[in-house]
Amino acid sequence: MKIKAEYIWLDGTKPTPQIRSKTKILEVNGIVESLEDIPVWGFDGSSTNQAEGHSSDCVLRPIRFYKDPVRGGDHILVLNEVELPNGDIHSSNTRSDLRELVEKYGDKGFKFGIEQEYTLFKGDVPLAWAELGKEPKPQGPYYCAVGAGKIFGRHLVEKHIDACLEADLLFDGINWEVMPGQSEYQIGPGDPLKVADDLIVARYLMDRLGEDYGITVSLAAKPKEGDWNGAGAHTNFSTKAMMQSSEVFEEVLEKLKTHHEEHITVYGDGIEKRLTGKHETCPYTKFRHGVSDRGASIRVPWRVAKEGKGYLEDRRPCANIDPYVVLSRLIKTISE
Ligand code: ADP
Ligand code: MN
Ligand code: MN
Ligand code: MN
Numbered sequence: 287m288k289i290k291a292e293y294i295w296l297d298g299t300k301p302t303p304q305i306r307s308k309t310k311i312l313e314v315n316g317i318v319e320s321l322e323d324i325p326v327w328g329f330d331g332s333s334t335n336q337a338e339g340h341s342s343d344c345v346l347r348p349i350r351f352y353k354d355p356v357r358g359g360d361h362i363l364v365l366n367e368v369e370l371p372n373g374d375i376h377s378s379n380t381r382s383d384l385r386e387l388v389e390k391y392g393d394k395g396f397k398f399g400i401e402q403e404y405t406l407f408k409g410d411v412p413l414a415w416a417e418l419g420k421e422p423k424p425q426g427p428y429y430c431a432v433g434a435g436k437i438f439g440r441h442l443v444e445k446h447i448d449a450c451l452e453a454d455l456l457f458d459g460i461n462w463e464v465m466p467g468q469s470e471y472q473i474g475p476g477d478p479l480k481v482a483d484d485l486i487v488a489r490y491l492m493d494r495l496g497e498d499y500g501i502t503v504s505l506a507a508k509p510k511e512g513d514w515n516g517a518g519a520h521t522n523f524s525t526k527a528m529m530q531s532s533e534v535f536e537e538v539l540e541k542l543k544t545h546h547e548e549h550i551t552v553y554g555d556g557i558e559k560r561l562t563g564k565h566e567t568c569p570y571t572k573f574r575h576g577v578s579d580r581g582a583s584i585r586v587p588w589r590v591a592k593e594g595k596g597y598l599e600d601r602r603p604c605a606n607i608d609p610y611v612v613l614s615r616l617i618k619t620i621s622e
Contacts, residue, residue, distance in 0.1 A: 289314055290357055293327055293346050294490050295366040298335035298378040301555040302505070302606045305490050306334055317360050324348040324364055328371075336368065336378050344376060345369040350483050355452035356494055363453065363490070365483055380610040381482070387614050388478050391621040395526030397597070398481045398613055399458065399474025402488065403517040403605045405509040406439040406467045407502045412510055413438045414466035425514065428466045438467040442492075442499050446471070449491045455484040464515040464565070474522065475597070478617065482609035507556035507604035516560030516567070517605035523616055524597035532594035535586075538620055539575050542584060542600075545619045546573040552611050554604025561602060568601070 291310045296303040310327055318324060331337025331344035346366040354361040368376040375382045388396075408416035415421065417438050422428075427436050443460060450457040450471070458472035473485045492503050508516040527534045542549070550557060550570050561570035566580040575584040575598075577591040583602050590596035603612050 287314055287316075287360070288312065289318070289359070290354070290361040291318075291324065291351075291364050292354060292357075292362070293348070293364045293366055294487065295329075295346055295368055296378065296380070296486065296608070298331070300335070303378065303380075303608055305486065305493065307490065314360070318351060318362055321348055321351065324351060324362075327366075331368075331376075336376060343371050345371055345373075349381070352453040352455070352487055355449040356491065363487060365487060380608050380614070381479075384478060384482060384610045384614045384617075387617045387621075391617055394621060395529075396478055396613075396617055396620075397475045397524045397529075398478055398616075399472060399476075399522040399597070400481060400485055400603075400609060401470050401472045401518070401520040401522070402485060403463055403468060403470040403519065404492070405465065405504045405506065405517055405605075406442070406469070406496075407504050407509075408500065409502075412465075412467050412504075413501060417467075422466045425464050425466075428462060428468075429464045430461050436466065437462060439469070439499075439501055442495055442501055443469055445495050446488075446492050449495060450488050453487060453491065455488055456481060457484070457488065463517075465510065465517075468509075468515065468517060475524075478613045482613055485609045505604075505606040507554055507606060508559035515565045518560065518567075518601065519554070519603040519605050519607045519609075519612075521600045521603050521607075521612055521616065522597050523600065523620075525620065528597065529595055535598075538598065539584065541619050542575075543573045545615075546583070549600075549602060549615055549619070552607075552615050553602050554607045556606070557602070557604050560604055570602070 291312050294307040297306045327346040332339045332342035348364045350365045352363040354363045368379045406413040456476045460471045474481045561567045563569040568583045574582045576582040577586045578588045585599040
């Protein structure tokens with residue numbers, strides 16, 4: 287039997303890597319059960335900012351596969367790391383760093399959950415503006431709203447939930463956001479590699495499904511100038527020790543404070559436009575933590591404060607982060 291395998295990878299575009307994919311027809315006996323059933327493949331790196339023209343072969347190394355909820359049947363999505371033909375890791379391959387850190391510090395029992403915010407667009411115009419044909423009323427009624435005139439693009443968002451569940455992603459939930467036509471889904475909680483991988487696949491699925499509606503998905507940190515919220519990727523994290531007792535919290539927060547600037551540099555393009563101190567953010571030049579404080583860099587959820595153990599929320603990452611880089615940075619800061 288023949289199936290379609292959609293090979294997905296992150297390209298070399300700077301400052302924000304883009305998702306690329308291509309289809310390979312696989313001849314299979316029954317359904318694909320393990321990575322060994324999926325061949326290594328390749329692409330032309332000169333068209334993805336991953337190579338110069340004269341030596342442009344890049345290698346796709348399958349690292350995880352999923353049921354393809356868009357094509358259905360036995361078709362699959364295949365997530366890849368990019369390598370050079372000689373087997374070396376490609377410079378654009380940020381996942382390999384995370385893989386090494388997970389090997390080194392796996393015993394700490396890191397768990398992550400990422401809240402992916404995004405803004406729906408029609409062409410160059412935010413979907414809410416496009417659908418209303420004018421400037422929406424100011425922010426206030428849109429967060430977790432219901433009703434026409436307040437929600438824009440629900441059909442796509444519902445399709446996306448179903449697709450993520452069918453692909454068996456670690457998908458937590460969704461909510462509509464403060465800016466009209468802006469929404470969020472949560473991936474996690476789970477192991478670092480699984481959460482970061484699933485986020486890339488969730489992004490792929492949303493872009494792919496958006497094609498059917500002529501809607502594009504912007505991960506811009508500040509998609510609309512003015513009194514409109516930016517879009518983040520709050521990154522929730524815990525270790526085994528944090529889940530067991532509060533003794534480690536002070537130390538973790540102190541380390542995060544010390545490395546604040548290194549974090550800001552890898553927390554997404556346009557962070558200075560988003561972390562201004564307005565719109566539920568702490569300015570990017572400052573570090574502050576607080577219980578239930580949505581104007582902090584790190585929020586301690588109220589239940590964590592009450593029970594004295596649990597996870598912390600890093601509110602600084604922007605919607606357009608490379609999750610492999612951000613999780614690597616957090617693991618490094620907390621572990622070293
Ligand atoms: P918020 O109140 O900030 O909007 P959400 O409900 O949107 O919170 O997101 C909470 C996130 O916390 C989810 O992504 C979830 O996966 C994550 N999370 C839950 N438990 C843990 C844990 N033990 N370690 C790390 N992340 C966790
Ligand atoms: Mn949230
Ligand atoms: Mn949110
Ligand atoms: Mn949050």
